[in-house]
Amino acid sequence: MRIKVGVRIKRIEQPNGEEIFRASVPAKILFDKTFDGNTLQDELKKVEVEYSQLITHLRKIIDVIRMEKTSNKVLLYWDIGDRIYRYEKLNNRRKFKLESPTKHLIRDLGISKNLVRRCRLLRITYPDIRMIDPQRSWTSYLKTLEKGYKKTPEKSHSYG
Numbered sequence: 001m002r003i004k005v006g007v008r009i010k011r012i013e014q015p016n017g018e019e020i021f022r023a024s025v026p027a028k029i030l031f032d033k034t035f036d037g038n039t040l041q042d043e044l045k046k047v048e049v050e051y052s053q054l055i056t057h058l059r060k061i062i063d064v065i066r067m068e069k070t071s072n073k074v075l076l077y078w079d080i081g082d083r084i085y086r087y088e089k090l091n092n093r094r095k096f097k098l099e100s101p102t103k104h105l106i107r108d109l110g111i112s113k114n115l116v117r118r119c120r121l122l123r124i125t126y127p128d129i130r131m132i133d134p135q136r137s138w139t140s141y142l143k144t145l146e147k148g149y150k151k152t153p154e155k156s157h158s159y160g
Contacts, residue, residue: 043096081123
């Protein structure tokens with residue numbers, strides 16, 4: 001049986017304004033004789049780099065969605081879902097696995113849980129971007145995916 005170690009990630013703002021992410025594990029792991037300190041450090045660094053890259057890409061897409069006035073937003077939402085879906089697959093194969101990726105994404109992107117869920121659902125339902133009709137609206141896809149879309153009040157922003 002392969003042991004999985006839950007990793008948490010913290011957003012830290014540097015004095016120069018730059019944002020970085022630091023991964024950590026529960027303290028009891030540090031005292032477990034079966035874990036090598038160098039391996040632990042290397043694995044945490046991988047989590048930090050991969051998560052940071054994901055956040056950077058998703059922020060760029062979200063910025064475009066906020067500025068975009070055309071109907072092809074649905075392709076951007078699919079891209080968000082695809083990146084999240086691929087990250088989660090990679091994360092689930094790791095020994096050092098980010099706990100609650102959705103909670104971290106909500107916190108670090110300032111988007112709603114519903115948006116994360118809907119983008120992921122769009123990607124799972126339409127696994128190839130060529131299956132997406134850019135002339136169809138995001139709301140139209142939501143109606144299809146959720147069998148009758150209803151807006152739910154949330155504190156976080158949902159774009160689209």
